[in-house]
Amino acid sequence: MAIRKIRFTIISFLTLALLLLGFSAGFSMAQELTESEEELIEHIINVFDSEPELGMKLLEDLAEENPELAVLVIVELAKEAPDKAVIAIVNLVEINPSVAARGLVAIGELFTELAETQPELAATLKAVLSQSITGMVESGSGRGAGVAAVVVNSCKQSNPELGEFLEEEAIAAGLERFYLLAASPIIP
Numbered sequence: 001m002a003i004r005k006i007r008f009t010i011i012s013f014l015t016l017a018l019l020l021l022g023f024s025a026g027f028s029m030a031q032e033l034t035e036s037e038e039e040l041i042e043h044i045i046n047v048f049d050s051e052p053e054l055g056m057k058l059l060e061d062l063a064e065e066n067p068e069l070a071v072l073v074i075v076e077l078a079k080e081a082p083d084k085a086v087i088a089i090v091n092l093v094e095i096n097p098s099v100a101a102r103g104l105v106a107i108g109e110l111f112t113e114l115a116e117t118q119p120e121l122a123a124t125l126k127a128v129l130s131q132s133i134t135g136m137v138e139s140g141s142g143r144g145a146g147v148a149a150v151v152v153n154s155c156k157q158s159n160p161e162l163g164e165f166l167e168e169e170a171i172a173a174g175l176e177r178f179y180l181l182a183a184s185p186i187i188p
Helices: 002-023 035-050 052-065 067-080 082-095 097-114 119-138 142-158 160-173 177-183
Strands: none
Touching: 035 052, 035 067, 035 082, 052 067, 052 082, 067 082, 067 097, 067 119, 082 097, 082 119, 082 142, 097 119, 097 142, 097 160, 119 142, 119 160, 142 160, 142 177, 160 177
C-alpha cells in the first residue's frame, strides 16, 4: 500500500513538472487556421458524434502530431458535444496529459471571455471543466490528479472565481490539497 502511494505521488509530481514546463510554450486560440485544419477539426467532431471510439483515436493521433490543433478540437468539442468532450479529456489525460491540460485551460479562458456575452455557452463550458476535473480525480490516476491541480491553479490565476469553484469540485472529488500546492506557481 505504501509503495503504491509513493508511486502515485512520484507520477503525479513528474506529471506536474512536465505540464508546468509545457505551459511555458504558450498558446493562442486566435491563431489562423488553414481550410484543411478547419475541415480536420470538423471531421473529428463529426466522427465523435457517430463513432466515439474512432473519434478518440483520431484525437489521440492528432495530439501527437499537432498538439495545438488537438487543443482546438477539444475546445470545439466542448462547445458542440459537451458530454463527449468530458469523456475525451478524461481519456486523453492518460495518453497526452499536456494536451488535455492545455485544452481545459483554453476552455477556462473561453468561459471567461463568454461569461457576460453568451451565458448559456459559458455555463456549458464551466460544466465541461467541472466534470472533466471530477472525472480525472475520481479515476485515481496520478496523471489525472496532476492535470486537475495544474488546471485549477491556472484558472485561479486568470479567473479567481472559476478557479475557486474548480478547486472545490476537485477537493470534493478526492484531490488532496498537497497536489494543489505542488502545482501552484512559485512566488519569490
